[in-house]
Amino acid sequence: xxxxxxxxxxxxxxxxxxxxxxxxxxxxxxxxxxxxxxxxxxxxxxxxxxxxxxxxxxxxxxxxxxxxxxxxxxxxxxxxxxxxxxxxxxxxxxxxxxxxxxxxxxxxxxxxxxxxxxxxxxxxxxxxxxxxxxxxxxxxxxxxxxxxxxxxxxxxxxxxxxxxxxxxxxxxxxxxxxx
Amino acid sequence: xxxxxxxxxxxxxxxxxxxxxxxxxxxxxxxxxxxxxxxxxxxxxxxxxxxxxxxxxxxxxxxxxxxxxxxxxxxxxxxxxxxxxxxxxxxxxxxxxxxxxxxxxxxxxxxxxxxxxxxxxxxxxxxxxxxxxxxxxxxxxxxxxxxxxxxxxxxxxxxxxxxxxxxxxxxxxxxxxxxxxxxxxxxxxxxxxxxxxxxxxxxxxxxxxxxxxxxxx
Numbered sequence: 001x002x003x004x005x006x007x008x009x010x011x012x013x014x015x016x017x018x019x020x021x022x023x024x025x026x027x028x029x030x031x032x033x034x035x036x037x038x039x040x041x042x043x044x045x046x047x048x049x050x051x052x053x054x055x056x057x058x059x060x061x062x063x064x065x066x067x068x069x070x071x072x073x074x075x076x077x078x079x080x081x082x083x084x085x086x087x088x089x090x091x092x093x094x095x096x097x098x099x100x101x102x103x104x105x106x107x108x109x110x111x112x113x114x115x116x117x118x119x120x121x122x123x124x125x126x127x128x129x130x131x132x133x134x135x136x137x138x139x140x141x142x143x144x145x146x147x148x149x150x151x152x153x154x155x156x157x158x159x160x161x162x163x164x165x166x167x168x169x170x171x172x173x174x175x176x177x178x179x
Numbered sequence: 180x181x182x183x184x185x186x187x188x189x190x191x192x193x194x195x196x197x198x199x200x201x202x203x204x205x206x207x208x209x210x211x212x213x214x215x216x217x218x219x220x221x222x223x224x225x226x227x228x229x230x231x232x233x234x235x236x237x238x239x240x241x242x243x244x245x246x247x248x249x250x251x252x253x254x255x256x257x258x259x260x261x262x263x264x265x266x267x268x269x270x271x272x273x274x275x276x277x278x279x280x281x282x283x284x285x286x287x288x289x290x291x292x293x294x295x296x297x298x299x300x301x302x303x304x305x306x307x308x309x310x311x312x313x314x315x316x317x318x319x320x321x322x323x324x325x326x327x328x329x330x331x332x333x334x335x336x337x338x339x340x341x342x343x344x345x346x347x348x349x350x351x352x353x354x355x356x357x358x359x360x361x362x363x364x365x366x367x368x369x370x371x372x373x374x375x376x377x378x379x380x381x382x383x384x385x386x387x388x389x390x391x392x393x394x395x396x
Contacts (some may be wrong), residue, residue, distance in 0.1 A: 011381075015292045024247050031241035034235075037198075049243060051322045053250050058296055058309050067225050072232040079200065084323040085213075087204040088305035123233040138199070142234050145200035157280070163201075170195045171187045177230060 005070025010059035016094055027071065028053070031078045038082035038145045048085060052078045083145035126176035134169045140165065195225035198231055204305060212302045254293075256316040257357040293396055297368050299389035306333075306388045310368050311358045319368075321353040324388075327372060333388065334377045338367040349377045364395045 007025060011019035031052055035045040055077055063073050127135045137151055146154070152162040187195065196202050199208040215218050291314035299308040306324030310317060319335065327333045336344035337360050347360055350370070369390035371383040378384045 017251075021247060026252075026270075027215060028243035028246075029240035030238065033238045033241040036241045037238055045241075046244060046246065050246050050250050051320065053246070054309060054320050055322060057254050058293075058298075058311060067377070068229045069232070072228060072235070075232070075235050075238070076198075077229050081323060084207070084305060084307070087207055088324055113295045115224075125232075139234065139237070141199050141201045142231060143237055147203055149203060150199045151201065164197070166199065166201060167187055167192050170192070174187075174195075174230065 003065065003070050005074065006063070006065040007070075009056075009060045009063045009070050009073070010065070013063065014055060020053075023056065023074075025055060027074050029042060030071070031074060034078045035074055035082050036084060037143060038079065044085070048082055051083050055081070062168075079145065086145050087147070123173075126173050127136075129176050130169050130172060134165050138160065138166055138169050138173070190220060191223050194220060195222055195227045198227040208305065210303055213298075233363070253318055253320055253354050253356070254311065256313065258320050295362065295364060295393045295395055297391045298395045299368055299370060299391040301387055301389050304386075304388040306370065308368075308370060308389055310391075310393070312362060315359050316356055316360040317347070317362075318356045319350070319354065326353070330375055331385075332373050332375050332377060333370050334373045334383065334385075336369045336371065336383060337362060338369060339363075340365075344369065344383055346377065346381050346383075351371070362393055364393055366393050367391065369391065 008019045010021040012023065028049065032045060032049055035048045035052070036042065039045045039048060044077070056074065059077070062134065063070065127139070132137070134153060137155055140146055140154075141151055148159050148162050148166075151166075152159040155162060157165075181334055186192070191204075193202075193210060197207065197214075210220075210224075211321060214224060293311040293313040295312040297310040299310060300306070304324070307322045309320045309322050312318075333350040335347040337347055338344045345360070346359060367390055369383075370387035371378065372388055372389050373383065374385075
C-alpha cells in the first residue's frame with residue numbers, strides 16, 4: 001500500500017535529515033492536532049511537539065512498515081507522549097478552552113478524510129453496535145486520553161463499572177471489526 | 180446481539196486499555212515497562228493501535244509552528260568552538276565541582292550523526308530522557324516528566340560496569356548538550372534526585388529516576 005510517511009521513516013532510520021524535514025512538514029499539523037486535543041493548551045502542545053519529533057528521529061529505526069502505517073505509528077508516539085504528560089500532572093487538567101474548541105470545531109482537511117473513508121466507515125459502523133454512552137466514553141477516552149477515574153466521574157458511575165464497560169465495549173468492537 | 184460478551188483475556192484487555200489511554204499513571208508505567216520487555220504484549224498493543232487507528236480521523240489538524248530549528252539544534256548539536264570545554268569535562272570527571280556548572284546549548288552547523296543513543300526511564304517514575312552521543316557531544320532531552328521539585332536538582336551520571344557513577348553535572352534545563360564523556364555501548368546513563376547543586380562529595384544520594392544503557396546505532 002502506498003504509504004509516504006512509512007517511506008520517510010525508513011529514510012530517517014538511515015539518518016536522512018532531508019527526510020526528517022519532510023516528515024515535519026507533512027505530519028506536524030496532524031500531530032499538533034493530537035497534542036492540542038489531549039493536552040488542551042498550546043504552549044504545552046508545542047513543547048510536546050518538539051519532544052515527539054525528537055523521538056521520531058531517535059526511534060525511526062524501530063518502525064516496522066509490516067506492522068502498521070507510518071501515520072499510525074507517528075500518532076501513537078504523539079498520543080503516548082501526551083498521555084504520559086497528562087498523567088504525570090499532579091493537578092486536574094486545566095483546559096485552555098479556546099484552544100480546545102478551536103481544535104474540535106476544525107473540520108478535517110479533505111485529504112485526511114479521503115484516506116479514511118473505507119476504514120473509518122467500518123469502525124464507525126462497529127461503534128453503532130455499542131450503546132450510546134459506552135460508545136461516547138470509548139471515543140472520548142481515546143481522543144483525549146481521559147483516565148478511568150475522570151471517565152467514571154464524567155459518566156457518574158463507579159470506576160470499576162467504567163472499566164468493565166470499556167473492556168466489554170472493546171471486545172465487542174474487536175468482534176465486530178473481525179466479521 | 181443475544182450473546183453475553185465474554186471478557187477479553189487480561190493481557191489483551193491491558194493492551195487495549197493502554198492504547199485507549201485510560202490507565203492511571205502507575206498502571207501505565209507498568210504497561211510501558213512491560214512493553215519494552217515482552218514482545219507478545221508489544222504485539223497485542225500494536226494490534227490495538229491498528230484496530231483503533233481509524234479514530235485518528237477525529238483529530239483535526241492544527242497549525243503547528245516551525246519548531247525544526249530548535250529540534251535540529253537539540254538533535255544535531257554543533258562542535259564546540261574552543262578547547263576549553265575539554266578542561267570543563269576534566270573538571271566534571273573529577274566530580275564534585277561540576278555541581279554548579281550550567282550546561283550550554285551550542286550554536287548550529289554541520290554536526291556528525293549520533294553514534295550512540297540511550298533511553299532513560301524507571302518503572303516508578305514518570306521521568307524519561309533520550310540521550311544521543313554525536314561526535315564529542317552528548318545531548319540529553321527530557322521526553323516526559325517535569326522539573327525537579329523545589330530545593331532539588333536532577334543530576335546526570337555515567338556508570339561503567341561495576342564502577343562508581345561519575346557525575347556529568349546537574350541538569351539545569353529540560354534539554355542539555357554537554358561534551359560527551361568517555362563512553363562505550365553498555366555504559367549506563369542515570370538520573371538521580373539530589374539536593375540543590377548535586378549530590379554531596381560527587382556521589383549519588385537520591386533515588387534513580389531514570390536510567391538506561393548506551394547502545395550503538
